[in-house]
Amino acid sequence: MGSKALKSIKFPGLSDTYVINAVGVHHYTARWDKATASLTRLNDAEGITTTVTNFKHSGSVNANYSNPFDNIYPWAGRKLCNIDIDVYYGLSSGDSIRKAVKAWEGDPDFSYDDADGVWVYTPEFWGKSWDDGTYRYFDVTDAPLGGYVHYEEDIMGRWHGRSVSRQIDGTEKTVLIPSVGMPAKRIAMSTMHGYAKNAKMTVDDIFTLDGNILLAIVEFASMNLQSAIGSGVSSLYRQSSDTIQEAATASTVVKVLKANAGTVIPGAIFDIGTSNGGVEVGSYIVVSTATDASDSTLLDVTLNEAVTVTTAHFWSVHGLSNVADADIGSKSGYIGPDGQSNVYYRGAVIYGNLWFYILGAYRDSSNKVWLAHDRAEADAADALNTGVHIDTGITLATTGGYIQTLAQLSRSDLISIAPICTAVGGSASAPVGDYHYINATAGNTILLCGGHATNGTHDGPLCGYWNTAASYAYWNISARPHLKSP
Numbered sequence: 001m002g003s004k005a006l007k008s009i010k011f012p013g014l015s016d017t018y019v020i021n022a023v024g025v026h027h028y029t030a031r032w033d034k035a036t037a038s039l040t041r042l043n044d045a046e047g048i049t050t051t052v053t054n055f056k057h058s059g060s061v062n063a064n065y066s067n068p069f070d071n072i073y074p075w076a077g078r079k080l081c082n083i084d085i086d087v088y089y090g091l092s093s094g095d096s097i098r099k100a101v102k103a104w105e106g107d108p109d110f111s112y113d114d115a116d117g118v119w120v121y122t123p124e125f126w127g128k129s130w131d132d133g134t135y136r137y138f139d140v141t142d143a144p145l146g147g148y149v150h151y152e153e154d155i156m157g158r159w160h161g162r163s164v165s166r167q168i169d170g171t172e173k174t175v176l177i178p179s180v181g182m183p184a185k186r187i188a189m190s191t192m193h194g195y196a197k198n199a200k201m202t203v204d205d206i207f208t209l210d211g212n213i214l215l216a217i218v219e220f221a222s223m224n225l226q227s228a229i230g231s232g233v234s235s236l237y238r239q240s241s242d243t244i245q246e247a248a249t250a251s252t253v254v255k256v257l258k259a260n261a262g263t264v265i266p267g268a269i270f271d272i273g274t275s276n277g278g279v280e281v282g283s284y285i286v287v288s289t290a291t292d293a294s295d296s297t298l299l300d301v302t303l304n305e306a307v308t309v310t311t312a313h314f315w316s317v318h319g320l321s322n323v324a325d326a327d328i329g330s331k332s333g334y335i336g337p338d339g340q341s342n343v344y345y346r347g348a349v350i351y352g353n354l355w356f357y358i359l360g361a362y363r364d365s366s367n368k369v370w371l372a373h374d375r376a377e378a379d380a381a382d383a384l385n386t387g388v389h390i391d392t393g394i395t396l397a398t399t400g401g402y403i404q405t406l407a408q409l410s411r412s413d414l415i416s417i418a419p420i421c422t423a424v425g426g427s428a429s430a431p432v433g434d435y436h437y438i439n440a441t442a443g444n445t446i447l448l449c450g451g452h453a454t455n456g457t458h459d460g461p462l463c464g465y466w467n468t469a470a471s472y473a474y475w476n477i478s479a480r481p482h483l484k485s486p
Contacts, residue, residue: 025143028072030218032136034405037224037430039138039217050221056229056333059341065331069219073142077123078215078346080105080158080330082114083483085175089168089200091486097155100483105330105347112324117178118158119483120330120347125151127214129416131408138416140218147412151211152375152485156204159183159322159342159349160356160478163195173198176481180322182269182285183478189357189446190382190470192479197379200486203479205359205378206371209449210415213461216345217417220332224433225350226460230334232343232352237454238263239277239316244309245298252306255292256315258299263317264289265340270301271316271475272309279475281313285321318475319353319453339456351450352459354478361418361447362389363466367440369394369407369420379484382470384444394420396466398440402426402433403462419449419464434460439467452476 029042041048048068055067069075081101088100101121103110112118126141126148144150157178164177176184176196184192196203222228238260246255254272256264264270266288272281284303292298320342327335330347342349360378362370370389372378377388394407401424409415421436435451435458445466451459453476 025141025145027139027141028218029137029139030221032138032223033134034136035431037222037227037433039221039223041221042137043139045218052220052222052228055220057328057331057335058230058333059338060335061327062333067331074123074125074140075215075219075346077121078330079121080110080347081119081121081155082110083116083119083155085116085166085199088483093486095486097153097483097485100155112326113180115179119155119178120158122151122154122156122211122215124153125211125215127151127211127416128412129214129408130412136408138214138218140214149210149413149416151207151214154208154211155483156208156348157480157482158347159480160354161192161196161203161481162322163187163192166199168199175199176201176203176479178322178481180324182283182321183354185354185475185478186279186283186473188471188473189477189479191473192357193359193382193470196479196481200484201481202375202379202484203359203481204356204449205375205482206361206415206418206447207375207378208482209356209358209461210418212345212348212350213418214416216350216461223431223462224429224460225345226433226457227429229332229345229350230341230343231339231457232334232350232451232459233320233340233453234352234451234456234459235339235454236263236265236268236319236353237317239318241276242315244272244311244313244315247310249308250306251308252287252303254301254303254307254309254315255298256301258291258297261289261299261301263340264299264301267321267323269318269321270303271318272307272313273316274313276314277316277475278314281309282307351461351463352455353453354476355448355452355465356450357470357477357479358447358449363396363438363445363447365443367396367398367438368392369396371414375484382446390414394422396438397421397424397436398438399424400437401435402428403436404431406432406462417462419447419462421464428457432460432462433457434463436463437465437467442467444469446470448477
């Protein structure tokens with residue numbers, strides 16, 4: 001047999017020259033000048049356009065959709081699926097988590113209403129980032145190379161998880177399921193993590209976040225994904241002491257002032273309480289709205305459950321529920337108004353609406369960043385353990401603002417890119433476009449990512465919030481479940 005063609009690639013900023021099999025390892029590389037949000041494509045990605053308008057759906061189905069990454073590994077292998085939680089719970093050590101999949105997108109039995117939720121499978125891949133002073137490079141490969149991060153195969157929720165009761169080993173337990181409906185919120189982050197553990201799952205960690213962001217910025221050739229893909233649910237919020245306009249008993253319809261109801265849209269989270277922003281009455285999902293037949297100044301809001309209210313009760317809108325968005329499927333973009341619709345990266349909500357709780361990244365009282373060594377270690381703790389975790393030596397920017405500088409880890413085998421901001425001073429458009437939140441006196445804290453429904457241009461995958469502990473609960477914080485390799 002003849003020998004296979006070989007080619008050598010010399011990467012700027014690296015001393016190594018890689019000699020690779022031309023029909024084996026491929027390098028999809030993007031170069032960032034650290035001053036603008038746009039990236040330049042290199043190596044096997046060099047001929048792919050950086051005009052990404054038709055890589056996604058924007059508000060409605062894009063009739064001109066055409067994305068070359070749909071045919072490139074690992075992006076081509078990313079797909080929606082339904083899983084069987086009982087099968088997953090019973091997997092043996094060494095089993096692939098794919099054994100838990102019972103239906104793939106496109107199968108006749110795949111459903112967005114499956115009781116065990118909708119999930120996103122990503123195959124394993126490898127990646128690396130490095131600086132040469134002027135530029136930073138991001139590289140995704142389809143085979144292992146020394147010094148590259150190995151991103152293991154992953155199955156993560158399409159949305160934030162919902163708190164759902166399940167029989168686990170004959171015992172009723174609360175678990176996190178990424179299904180259509182009300183996401184888990186106003187629950188301590190550590191408690192939501194515990195719900196995931198009840199079914200041998202975990203939640204987002206710094207490693208899965210890193211892999212997701214790396215794939216997205218290489219594909220869309222941009223650090224500002226809000227500009228490249230969509231705003232996300234970044235402006236679906238109202239908490240302005242608005243009150244219910246007519247008492248109702250056990251009714252699915254409540255009346256509000258139409259002039260104040262611009263954010264009352266189908267799928268919105270509609271909270272009713274005895275105080276401004278409260279949920280003492282309950283948290284509901286808007287099913288539909290219509291102008292009141294008797295009084296055109298009122299809006300009739302149909303909710304997903306019956307409610308008893310008085311005119312002393314307050315209402316608020318706090319983001320969007322998990323909605324099917326079947327037209328997006330495993331692709332990227334959004335369906336509906338920009339700023340009030342979930343934005344997806346290859347099938348999974350990527351930022352906006354509610355903060356994602358991120359395991360494995362911690363801030364100490366001197367504002368230094370610590371990381372877990374791996375996913376298992378991240379899953380084992382909801383707080384910094386200086387006797388176990390890695391002191392990166394990186395100090396966060398101690399004031400909030402748009403990101404100017406992202407840290408570059410010295411350990412290139414750990415993660416490639418994460419929301420570790422060391423200097424602010426950027427803008428909503430460049431060089432990243434995402435925001436850094438920090439209270440320099442807050443003490444040891446954990447990481448939240450992605451932003452929420454009242455953050456506007458602050459949102460994005462690199463938007464990080466370092467101000468709180470995992471015991472905190474609020475309307476704008478939730479968690480996404482992931483399967484773990486047994």
